[in-house]
Amino acid sequence: xxxxxxxxxxxxxxxxxxxxxxxxxxxxxxxxxxxxxxxxxxxxxxxxxxxxxxxxxxxxxxxxxxxxxxxxxxxxxxxxxxxxxxxxxxxxxxxxxxxxxxxxxxxxxxxxxxxxxxxxxxxxxxxxxxxxxxxxxxxxxxxxxxxxxxxxxxxxxxxxxxxxxxxxxxxxxxxxxxxxxxxxxxxxxxxxxxxxxxxxxx
Numbered sequence: 001x002x003x004x005x006x007x008x009x010x011x012x013x014x015x016x017x018x019x020x021x022x023x024x025x026x027x028x029x030x031x032x033x034x035x036x037x038x039x040x041x042x043x044x045x046x047x048x049x050x051x052x053x054x055x056x057x058x059x060x061x062x063x064x065x066x067x068x069x070x071x072x073x074x075x076x077x078x079x080x081x082x083x084x085x086x087x088x089x090x091x092x093x094x095x096x097x098x099x100x101x102x103x104x105x106x107x108x109x110x111x112x113x114x115x116x117x118x119x120x121x122x123x124x125x126x127x128x129x130x131x132x133x134x135x136x137x138x139x140x141x142x143x144x145x146x147x148x149x150x151x152x153x154x155x156x157x158x159x160x161x162x163x164x165x166x167x168x169x170x171x172x173x174x175x176x177x178x179x180x181x182x183x184x185x186x187x188x189x190x191x192x193x194x195x196x197x198x199x200x201x202x
Contacts, residue, residue, distance in 0.1 A: 009047050012039050017058040017065075021106045025055050026113050052121070059124040062106050067128065070094075074135040081194060082202040084139060088166070088186045096179040105170035112171070132163045140197060149198035158196055165189050
């Protein structure tokens with residue numbers, strides 16, 4: 001039974017976020033959205049122009065509820081390689097706590113579906129990838145200031161490589177059931193990063 005139209009916009013976005021995350025932007029219909037959120041079609045359209053605008057609100061909310069609580073430690077002043085390792089370990093533990101198949105990352109899932117002409121949605125996704133890269137780069141610059149192992153260009157390249165690797169990790173988790181496989185990948189990635197920076201691997 002649909003919830004009353006007085007349900008708050010915030011509740012609608014949170015419920016829609018879960019639906020988009022589990023089902024996918026293109027796969028979910030407005031009928032599905034009504035079923036998953038318990039909000040009538042009319043109430044949804046009273047808040048948003050359509051599914052795409054609702055999805056953009058969910059992408060912004062995703063940064064608040066899923067990314068910042070974990071990645072914030074990487075972005076914190078003085079963060080080191082250990083904080084990147086903890087971010088990845090926490091992400092795997094979160095995925096592992098859910099019923100299989102693991103949902104992965106909403107941004108990564110959307111990257112595989114996005115229409116190349118959808119510039120507005122691409123900006124939300126690029127914000128996420130840029131955020132990861134900038135966070136990793138700040139940590140690597142801090143480590144490199146001690147070791148001096150890499151040039152500035154190499155530090156940037158390592159940060160971009162790490163972002164690509166992490167996106168791949170979250171994508172891959174959707175097809176595996178053994179979280180230890182993901183942890184082995186993280187260990188290999190952190191060993192590689194430590195070796196490139198001449199730093200001790202956490």
